Amino acid sequence: MVQIIVNGKSIEVEEGQTVLEACLSNGxxxxxxxxxxxxxxxxxxxxxxxxxxxxxxxxxxxxxxxVEDGMVIRTDTPEVKRLQKSAFKLIMSGHPCHAKTCPTEKPCTLMKIAKHLGVGLSPKPLEKLERDIPEVVDFGFMFYFPYRCVLCGRCVHVCRTQNGGKPLLTFARRGFDTMVAFFSDPGENVEAKCRSCLACINICPTAALVLKADERKTA
Structure with a gap:
């Protein structure tokens, strides 16, 4: 264990943890x-x-x-808040948010972040950036909504870990038009694997991957 100071408070954390993990695990x-x-x-x-x-x-x-023993960390300085707000605005500039029609059944990660930073889900002054991507992609047993996707990579990573280093999901296209896709068309074998897993859907922070309504009834 090592001792660190966060926002003036001394806490004991596990050696080898990242600063983010250490802070989150201590509230x-x-x-x-x-x-x-x-x-x-x-x-x-x-x-x-x-x-x-x-x-x-x-x-x-x-x-x-x-973390390192004796490390002094601040999570709430004006410069930190400025950088976080700028990054959030950039993310939301390509992420139309309609909370009332969002399929998530509870406040999503974006809503939690917006509240923490004291900004809205459609923050100004950045303009909405136009992307040449479809509104929705039918993955057979689930839908993918590219405009909801913030390209965090969680789904691709968890798919890799669930499939022995051989993910079924990947990133396709380039630049601002990047989106998540299957390596190939999701055939029966792929769908069977995914139906028994659903890790990508469960880990998505923005409801960009959603199980179809008829699939939810049998899941």
Missing amino acids: IFIPNLCFLKDREHPHASCRLCFVEIEGRPAPVPSCTVN
Whole structure:
């Protein structure tokens, strides 16, 4: 165990944990979308989990730094909040949010982050960025809504871990039009594997992957 100081409070955490994991496990919320506890090499794609660490010249993504004994961390400075709000606005600029019609049955991660940062789900001043992607993709037994997807990589990662390093899901296209896709058309064998798993749906923070209504009745 090592001792760290977060926002002026001394806490004991497990050696080897990332700063993000250590804070979350001690009830200190840091906005994040792409973090997964078992992920050896953090994706660090959402750029939401910035913190300031004493001795570092600039804020760093807390998912990429391991705790050290005596480390002094601030999660709530003006610069940290500015970076987090900017990253959240950029994410939401390509993520139309309609909370009333969202299929999630409880407040999603985006809503929690928006509340924490004190911003709306359609933050200004960034314009909505146009993307050349479909509104919805039919994956046979589930729907994928690209506009809800924030490309956190959780589904691709968990699919890899569930399938012995050979994921059925991947990223397709490039740049702002990047979206999640199957490596090939989801045939019967793929659907059978996925139906018995559903890890990608369960781990999605924005309801971009949704089981079809008739499938939910039998799941």
